[in-house]
Amino acid sequence: MNYFKQILRFAKPYKSYGILNIICNIFYALFSALSFIALIPMLKVLFNKDEGIVYPKPEWKGIVSSKEYLTDSLNLYISDTIASEGKLQVLTYMIIVIISIFMLKNLFNYLAMYFITFLRNGVLRDIRDELYEKTISLPLSFFSEKRKGDTMARISTDVLEIQHSFLSILELIVREPLTIIFTLIFMFYLSTKLTLFVFIFIPISGFLISLIGKTLKKHSDKVQQEQGFFLSIVEETLGGLKVIKGFNAEGIFGKKFKQSTKRFFSYSNTLLNRQNLASPTSEFLGICVISVLLWYGGRLVFIDGSLESEMFLAYIGLAYNILTPAKAISKANYGVKKGNAAAERVLEILNTTSPLQDHPDAKEKKEFTSDISIENISFKYEDEYVLNDFSLQVPKGSSVALVGQSGSGKSTIANLVTRFYDVNKGSIKIDGIDIKDLTKHSLRDLMGLVTQDSILFNESIKNNLLVGDPTASDEEIIKALKIANAWEFVKDLPTGIETNIGDSGNKISGGQKQRLSIARAVLKNPPIMILDEATSALDTESERLVQSALENMMKNRTSIVIAHRLSTIQNSDLIVVMQKGKIVEQGTHDELIAKDGIYQKLVNMQSLE
Known part of the structure; x- marks a missing residue:
């Protein structure tokens, strides 16, 4: 996180885009959860078998009984509207509401990505600019033992890795946690018992997922170092092509390059296979949680009778709605580990103090006289x-x-x-x-x-x-x-x-x-x-x-x-x-x-x- 904080300073000039992104993500998360709640009235209309029942006008008895009040109000509205306008008309109203909610959800999702794009690309540009300025300001001695290709890799691929890993967190840091929070609020609202039961299994899933990512930074560091090495071989080859051809040394340099790309192949396979394991693992564990939820929720519907069937179906949707942001957060966690390795290499140059830098009171000399x-x-x-x-x-x-x-x-x-x-x-x-x-x-x-x-x-x-x-x-x-x-x-x-x-x-x-x-x-x-x-x-x-x-x-x-x-x-x-x-x-x-x-x-x- 120390590297992340140092990189985050580049985001300050673009904070207005960050604020707009957060506002849009709040609305996205809210409408994402509401999109499942909006299904409840429609399901009630579709599966309503209690035609002719007259529902009394509900009375507000405080926040504790708000769920009963809203449920009774919804039942009263549906029964009255069906009586006056018919089932098909009510269903049409419900569909319009659902379409509107999904439209707003996707609109705010697009706007959130629109604003974060300026921040991400602005940070990418500013890091590259500062890295280039720092590179040309450092003394010749700093580069006497470094490979040019390694420096080139830091300015190009490492900075890009920071954008893909660290800066992707800025997209997830508000949207995904808020989506989970809003979803959980509605889940608790629909059934406290069921939500508490599910919560027993979520920490177990999180622990199993975290075990996969522990070695990612080490493998990522090897990949980036090797990338710098073979870029150096390319740079040396192009610079010394006459000598290589004149001494028939193509085989020597070809062998060095192939050895490097072979190591890169091996490190990349290990890294990507571990990274690719994250998504299926989290999805499988999520389905396990959903399965347990179906078993226990079914008991509450069929045996206990404390949960209505349409609410349970909406609850299943909400529970599945947690899986996508949870997977995104787990992938972002791996991204941070990869980004750490890239940020460490970039910050090594940015944090290097030049022994030749000007003193604060250094003088400007305009002419030579003596x-x-x-x-x-x-x-x-x-x-x-x-x-x-x-x-x-x-x-x-x-x-x-x-x-x-x-x-x-x-x-x-x-x-x-x-x-x-x-x-x-x-x-x-x-x-x-x-x-x-x-x-x-x-x-x-x-x-x-x-x-x-x-x-x-x-x-x-x-x-x-x-x-x-x-x-x-x-x-x-x-x-x-x-x-x-x-x-x-x-x-x-x-x-x-x-x-x-x-x-x-x-x-x-x-x-x-x-x-x-x-x-x-x-x-x-x-x-x-x-x-x-x-x-x-x-x-x-x-x-x-x-x-x-x-x-x-x-x-x-x-x-x-x-x-x-x-x-x-x-x-x-x-x-x-x-x-x-x-x-x-x-x-x-x-x-x-x-x-x-x-x-x-x-x-x-x-x-x-």
Whole structure:
């Protein structure tokens, strides 16, 4: 119920629909019970053998004798109306009353479902929206060990499961209990003895039904986890299709997927078979109760004489009327157990507190005026530090390059300056202000990022660039493309900047993708540019074009360049050579060549003079 309460907060904006649903359900439950009571007068007319009997006008003797008063009043009305208008006319009146009651019952049932639809779908939308916002607000570290498919499963199938299970309770929480309550009131009214007798058997039935649902949450959790697992395999397969085909590894991934779907098949069968057992079990137990009721009720009609036959038939209808809501409540109980597993997985993300969230008094920074100061920082992703007591000054307008072997901590600097991660020790300051004291939005507004992997989206070239500046005009987009040396191929495309570049930009070459990434950063026009091995994956011709684009872009900007190919950073104001998370050399290209140290070895290894 704790999970249910947390999910219920999403229903607050739609409480007006909830109130209207409750009002309609109250009327539905009332007319549902009345529909059986309305049969009594009709049965009296059909089976009336006491024609000619004159009924005296009943006297009201208080609430205790109300049943006798209403029965005598009904008998008097029927006998008088039959005498004056005939049996067929009275039967017609009774049928009109019954039709009216059933019409009102179904009208209020429809209205109740109509209003709850807005609540259910509204909650579904709001949970998905908040889950997506939370997902993109959490740090990269949160997802480093999680499968993408598992996160996708939580946003899609788990949220849908919450709607089908938890939110279906909102439909049942008023309607079904009220239907049972109104029905029981009329059952007590018709025969207290019979109702008390039936009540001995109802708790036994409820106990037997509850035994079935105890393990549902555990099985449901396994089903949802497995669903996340095979979605991850699909996502990895589509992302790495070239490698899978190139290494003839279809069998390996096919085997993994089949093993997962086999486990899903097994867990789903167990879960659904237990769930499917609920309805027939509750119906069978209900019929057992009805059978006992028929036996004891028959005694009251034939032997005791304390219950009229038409009342007993209406009573049987009322007793059966309890079975449908009772079955719905038992199914809802299983739904809660399934919903618990889904809600737990969704709330795990929603309740996660981001270690990178802005402080309440975080400042907005609109411009960059002085320098970036990295002061004695240390950082580790897991157990071992990848940066140790690292310090660096990057004055405004200068270009600083970080070089070194793989694993030396170069890309980590980019991750820390953009605050994708927080330092463990030390501080990073912009214009003397610790970046932890700035809002992440304003910090990243000051920065443009070009990574080794050109991350583009399945959109047009224009929409990909508008990520950099959503307000840019077509002229500004074309200008940015020209600076990035990308206009030369974009202008020849069938629909120019409106051309869709496919999933991850796979309709264009690697060099073209990288130039579009640079154009996107150019369009943003930030004062600080971070280039993380932006040319390492390119061929010589593409590198020449991209390097030219980078030089165009870095004019009059502060740049931190992480480079693998040393030919791309020879004109930097400062080159920092890193090794195992520390600075081992720094200076200009010429100064470092003159030192004949580690940088010279790196240059020689790349066959550069």
